[in-house]
Amino acid sequence: QSLLTQPPSASGTPGQRVVISCSGSNSNIGRNVVRWYQQFPGTAPKLLISSDNQRPPGVPDRFSGSKSGTSASLAISGLQSEDEADYYCAVWDDRLNGVFGGGTKLTVL
Amino acid sequence: QVHLVQSGAEVKKPGASVKVSCKASGHTFMKYGLGISWVRQAPGQGLEWMGWISTYNGDTVYGQNFQGRVTITTDISTTTAFMELRGLRSDDTAIYYCARDASTLNFDYWGQGTLVTVSS
Numbered sequence: 111q112s113l114l115t116q117p118p119s120a121s122g123t124p125g126q127r128v129v130i131s132c133s134g135s136n137s138n139i140g141r142n143v144v145r146w147y148q149q150f151p152g153t154a155p156k157l158l159i160s161s162d163n164q165r166p167p168g169v170p171d172r173f174s175g176s177k178s179g180t181s182a183s184l185a186i187s188g189l190q191s192e193d194e195a196d197y198y199c200a201v202w203d204d205r206l207n208g209v210f211g212g213g214t215k216l217t218v219l
Numbered sequence: 220q221v222h223l224v225q226s227g228a229e230v231k232k233p234g235a236s237v238k239v240s241c242k243a244s245g246h247t248f249m250k251y252g253l254g255i256s257w258v259r260q261a262p263g264q265g266l267e268w269m270g271w272i273s274t275y276n277g278d279t280v281y282g283q284n285f286q287g288r289v290t291i292t293t294d295i296s297t298t299t300a301f302m303e304l305r306g307l308r309s310d311d312t313a314i315y316y317c318a319r320d321a322s323t324l325n326f327d328y329w330g331q332g333t334l335v336t337v338s339s
Binding site: 112142143145147149154155156157160161166196198200201202205206207208209210211212213 | 267270318323325330
C-alpha cells in the first residue's frame with residue numbers, strides 16, 4: 111500500500127480533459143516537489159512533469175501539474191488516443207525517502 | 220545524448236544475490252547534483268524506489284523497504300553504477316531500472332530495464 115493514493119483507473123474520450131489525483135500527507139506532498147511519470151507497456155517510464163508544474167522539453171503543453179496542500183493533480187487536456195498509458199506520481203517523503211503512487215491506468219475510450 | 224545501458228536478464232535462486240550494472244554515457248557523470256536512482260517494477264505492479272547514489276561524491280540513500288539488503292555503488296572510471304540486492308526472495312522478481320536523478324526523484328533518463336527472476 112503506497113503512501114501516495116492514486117485512483118487505479120481513469121478514462122475519457124478524445125478531446126476531453128482528464129484529471130488524475132495523487133493524495134499524500136504533510137511528510138511528502140505537503141512539503142516536497144511532486145513529479146509525474148508516464149509509462150507505456152513494456153517500456154521504461156518517462157518524466158512528464160518535473161516540478162509541480164514544469165514540463166521537460168518535448169512534453170506537450172496538454173499535460174499540466176498542480177499541487178494544493180497534501181494533494182497533487184495531473185491534468186491532460188485535449189485527450190488523444192496515444193495518451194493511453196499508466197501514470198505515476200512521485201515525491202520525497204521525509205520519513206521513507208522516495209515514494210511512488212500506486213499508478214493510474216488511463217483508458218481513452 | 221545521454222544513455223543508460225543496463226546489464227542483461229538474470230535468473231537467481233532464493234537466498235542468492237544479484238548485481239545489476241548501469242553504464243552511463245553522454246553526460247558528465249560526476250557533475251555536482253547528479254545521481255543514479257534504482258527503481259523496480261514487479262510484474263503487473265507499480266514502481267518502487269529502491270535507493271540513490273550521488274555520482275558526485277558517492278553518498279547513498281536507501282529506501283526503508285530495502286535497508287540492509289541493497290547496496291548501490293559506482294565505478295567512476297567506467298561511469299557505471301551498480302545495484303546489488305541480497306537475500307533474494309520470489310517477490311523480488313521484477314524489472315529493475317536505473318535512472319539519472321537530476322534532483323530528488325527527477326528521473327530525466329532511464330535505462331532499458333533488467334529483468335531479475337527469482338525462482339527455485
